[in-house]
Amino acid sequence: MAHKHTNALIHETSPYLLQHAHNPVNWEAWGPEVLERAQKEDKLLVISIGYAACHWCHVMEKECFENEDVAKVMNGNFINIKIDREERPDVDQIYMDAIQMISGQGGWPLNIVALPDGRPFWGGTYLPKDGWTNVLQQLTELYDKDRERVKQYAAYLANGLHAINLVEPSKDKDLFPLEQLEEAVENWSNHFDTFLGGHKRAPKFMMPNHWDFLLHYGTAKNKPELLEFVDTTLTRMAYGGVYDHVGGGFSRYAVDIKWHVPHFEKMLYDNGQLTSLYAKAYAATKNETYKEVVEGTIAFVTEELMDNNGGFYSSLDADSLDKNRELKEGAFYVWTKEELTEFLGTDLDLFQDYFNINSYGLWEEENYVLIRDKSDEEIAKKHGISIADLKKRMKNALILLKMERSKRSRPRLDDKILTSWNGLMLKGLVDAFRYLDNEDYLALALKNAQFMERELIKEDFSLYRSHKNGKSSINAFLEDYAAVIEAFLALYEVTFDEKWLKLGKNLLEHTRLHFFDGASGMFFYTSDRDRSLIRRSIETNDNVISSSNSIMAQNLFKMHKIFPKEGYGNLAKQMLKNVQKDFLRTAHGFSNWLHLVLFYHLDFHEIAIVGEDYKAMALEIGKKYIPNSFMVGCEKEGHIDLLKNRHVKDRTLAYVCLEGACKLPVATPDEVWKEIHPSTE
Incomplete structure (x- = not known):
């Protein structure tokens, strides 16, 4: 197909950047040489950030960036840079902080106007054509007429960007106490929607690290009201339109309060984390709905997002072509x-009742989004059929709808493979294998881990951020290392293959060498090998994805249990102290950190299993939900201190230890459980 316009993005691999390669705007990819040229030519920068599955990014492209009159304004006065936020989260973090300082809100598309050196002085999100051109013309005039004023504001913003990112090393002697944790969760619970789940707001975001911590805390401290809230939330999400009942997997978030109508993009990072969460919740409750969600989500990911090389793609777009061949969200x-x-034929009435093809399930323009609000038991009783018959008929109906749906125009695929998101999906597969005991999930996990080892890990144990079309690129960020180390630790726990433990340790040592900030006791988001931007960010707040520092702190804590002489435990403890001052006020913003409070204050068990049947015993122990634990194992004599001098001929024994001090060995999984939970004896 011949194109009227082609710009420098044609040489990129990111699907998002390639979507803009034929805009009349002279887009360029982010790079130091572009900033250097901007300074030589004394030209302002337009920096536009988005991602392939972003609905409003597509809208602004169509209205603004495909328009030749808009392009003339942009090309004549600016050097124009397009950024895929998923490839360059380091750049996105800084400019997102900037726009929130400027306007108090953020989102994508994120559009920044900056000085030639990259310091921002204006920011906005979606703007229609006239609004966008007016802003650009006004900013050009302002820069020409009052350059010093613009530079002063940019300097003020740059100082603010540094200030909001500072982390002071804490001199606290004590860790955040359990009594205050109870108060922090109590404050947080004021925002719980105990009827519909999640928080009392719309839109409703799925926050896996929130519900994961509350599951851990509610179980560890016997808080039935919290466990009921987690159950309500996970059930409502699974029943809602945010879960794709036909094809499996979760959309990004719900625009309403009942989890009904999603923002229809499907992201790998959501589905990886939710696979972990639902697998753990199944282990804790044996709720079959949770198991079905795990199975459906993995089926979606492997069918829609898995490359032949074992890597997982990033996302599916919210938009697709409707019957009129027009792009429309959710079509x-x-x-x-x-x-x-x-x-559906004779099953129509039952299906309509089950999935609310009524006023409750109606979305817009006579379109329905499938949503459940009753249990199988209620529906079966109402229709006078068995639960088994109900399940069979609904399963067959959904298979039929999936076949019909496959004839439709499919959402666009973002087929770049991101390291951190693959780490989250790998962890999800490992947890699914551990708690659902499905060997296929372990095979998928190993295929993915081997892909990472082969394509994403360099000889010096640094990582690439992205992989596409057989080529790995971009130096990785802290979130990539953190997620992969976490996943490799989990993979070791279910395989006891020391290769994954050693790889995780080598990656951890690389981050200590190239990311650690001795002044704050935290880890920078970027390596010291990479060119610094306006600042070197330190990420601490847990959001939709847990912060890279909170994941690293947990990695350090667990590595300390295996390698106690390396100093990992002291690093983890100092990192926790550095952020704990904010827990009481905003616990939800540090939910992944809060696991560490429980790890330190409650017994954290090292479980060492030695003997011929060590893997079989570990699989049985691992099916239980024991968040305050880590397992190691071998047949005879392992290299880890916890495994040394443990072997007894012709016996498989488990040792439950605290900080390396072990109780007498036991011979069955039930005995291990009783040693961890004496009250169950």
Whole structure:
């Protein structure tokens, strides 16, 4: 196909950047040479940041960046840089902080106007054509007429960007106490929606690290009201339209309070984390709905997002072509009553009741988003059928709808493979294998881990950030190292293959050498090998994905249990102290950190298993939900201190230890459980 316009983005691999390669705007990718040229030519920068699955990014592209009149304004006065936020989260973090300082809110597309050296002085999100051109013309005039004023404001913003990122090393002697943790969670609980789950707000975001911590805390401290809230949340999410009942997997978030209508993009990072969460929740409760969600989510990911090389792609777009061949959000996923009547035959009435093809499930323009609000037991009783019959008929109906849906125009795929998101998915697969005991999930996990080892880990144990079309690129960020180390630790726990433990330790040592900030006791988001931007960020707040420092702190804590002489434990403890001052006020913003409070104040068990049947025993122990634990194992004599001098001929024994001090060995998983939970004896 011949294109009227082609710009420098044609040489990139990011699907998002390639979407803009034929805009009339002279886009360029982010790079030091572009900033150097901007300074030589004394030209302002337009920095536009988005991602492939972003609906409003597509809208602004169509209205603004594909328009030749807009392009003339941009090309004549600016050097224009397009950034895929998923490839360059380091740049996105800084400019997102800037726009929040400027306007108090953020989002994507994120559009920044900056001085030639990259310091921002204006920022906005989506703007229609006239608004965008007016802003650019006004800023050009302002820079020409009052350059010093613009530079002063940019300097003020740059100082603010440094200030909000400072982490002071704490001199606290004590760790955040359990009594205050109870108070912090109590404050947080004021925002719980105990009827519909999640928080009392719309839109409703799925926050896996929130529910993961509350599951841990509610179980460890016997808080039935918290466990009920977690159950309500996970059930409502699984019943809601945010979960794709036809094809499996979760969309990004719900625009309403009942988890009904999603923002239809599907992201790997959500589905990886939610796989872990639902697998753990299944282990803790044996709720079959949770198991079905894990199975459906993994089926979606392997069918839609898995490359032949074992890596996982990033996302599916929210938009797809509708019947009129126009891009529309959700077109691939929604149903009209006429379609359902045509496809489902005699099961229509049952299906309509089950998935609310009524006023409750109606979205817009006569389209329905499938949503449940009753249990199988309630529906089966109402219709006078068995639960088994109900499940069979609904399963067959969904298979039929999936076949019909496959005839539709599919959402666009972002097929770049991101290291950190693959780490999250790997962890999800490991947890699914551990708690659901499905060997296929371990095979998928190993294939993915081997892909990472082969394509993403360099000889010096540094990582690449991205992989596409057989080529790895971009130096990785702290979140990449943190997520992969966490996943390799989990993979070791279910395989006891020391290769994954050693790889994780080598990656950890690389981060200590190239990311650690001795002044704050935290880790920078970027390596000292990479060119510094306006600042070197330190990420501490847990968001939709847990912060890179909180994941690293947990990695250090667990590595300390295995390698106690390396000083990892002291690093983890200092990192926790550095952020704990904010726990009481905003516990939800540090939910992944809060696991460490429980790790330190409650017994954290090292479980060493030695003997011929060590793997079989470990699999049985591992099916239990024991968040305050780490398992190591070998057949005879391992290299880890916890495994030395433990072997007894012709016996498989488990040793439950605290800080390396072990109780007498036991011979069955039940005995291990009783040593960890004496009250169950």
